[in-house]
Amino acid sequence: MKYLIPGLRKFSQDVYPQQKKLFNELSKGQSPHTLLITCSDSRIDPNLVTQTDPGEIFVIRNAGNIIPPFGSSMGGEEATIEYAIEVLGVKHIVVCGHSKCGAMAAIAQNTDLTALPSVKRWLGHAEATKRRCQHFEGEGHLDKTIEENVLVQVENLKTHPAVSAALRAGTVDIFGWIYHFETGGISVYDPKKNEFVSSETIAEKSENGFKEFAIS
Numbered sequence: 045m046k047y048l049i050p051g052l053r054k055f056s057q058d059v060y061p062q063q064k065k066l067f068n069e070l071s072k073g074q075s076p077h078t079l080l081i082t083c084s085d086s087r088i089d090p091n092l093v094t095q096t097d098p099g100e101i102f103v104i105r106n107a108g109n110i111i112p113p114f115g116s117s118m119g120g121e122e123a124t125i126e127y128a129i130e131v132l133g134v135k136h137i138v139v140c141g142h143s144k145c146g147a148m149a150a151i152a153q154n155t156d157l158t159a160l161p162s163v164k165r166w167l168g169h170a171e172a173t174k175r176r177c178q179h180f181e182g183e184g185h186l187d188k189t190i191e192e193n194v195l196v197q198v199e200n201l202k203t204h205p206a207v208s209a210a211l212r213a214g215t216v217d218i219f220g221w222i223y224h225f226e227t228g229g230i231s232v233y234d235p236k237k238n239e240f241v242s243s244e245t246i247a248e249k250s251e252n253g254f255k256e257f258a259i260s
């Protein structure tokens with residue numbers, strides 16, 4: 045705890061007073077614009093990476109940024125997705141994988157997970173990822189697995205009734221991202237090209253709020 049307590053003190057004494065107006069506003073309620081689904085990896089900081097404030101992003105995190113298909117898991121993902129859409133009315137859902145993902149490395153390398161039965165069961169929700177990538181070899185295998193998993197999880201996401209209905213009504217957009225913590229860059233899935241492209245390139249070109257990168 046010696047690593048956390050001084051930070052808590054610094055936050056309450058220095059940081060919080062500087063943002064008191066924001067926190068006062070947030071005490072009335074939250075209205076996040078985005079549901080971000082990403083990995084639990086400690087190297088990812090959603091607010092830092094997206095330069096957003098508290099109150100802007102509703103977050104689901106787990107090993108491998110996995111979204112079990114509707115009805116297949118008793119985890120909290122299903123309820124959290126439903127709440128984000130039906131109650132909070134998020135406008136965007138981002139599934140964000142990341143470079144050097146340990147969970148995806150286990151899938152790419154077909155690691156024996158007998159000693160980690162819960163992890164093994166959980167990664168079963170990425171079985172489609174494993175099968176789609178098994179023909180890849182060499183260094184690019186892990187990167188390809190990370191990318192493919194984002195797309196598999198987007199498909200899983202669409203099996204959730206709240207997501208399906210919101211997509212149909214045009215009230216929500218889904219995006220696929222990969223965060224590269226070694227460079228600070230983000231790759232965004234481009235449905236037209238069927239590949240991930242650098243966010244820096246698209247930031248200059250996008251004219252309609254990145255809607256062309258929404259996965260339908």
Ligand code: ZN
Binds near residue numbers: 083107108142146147
């Ligand atoms: Zn990860």
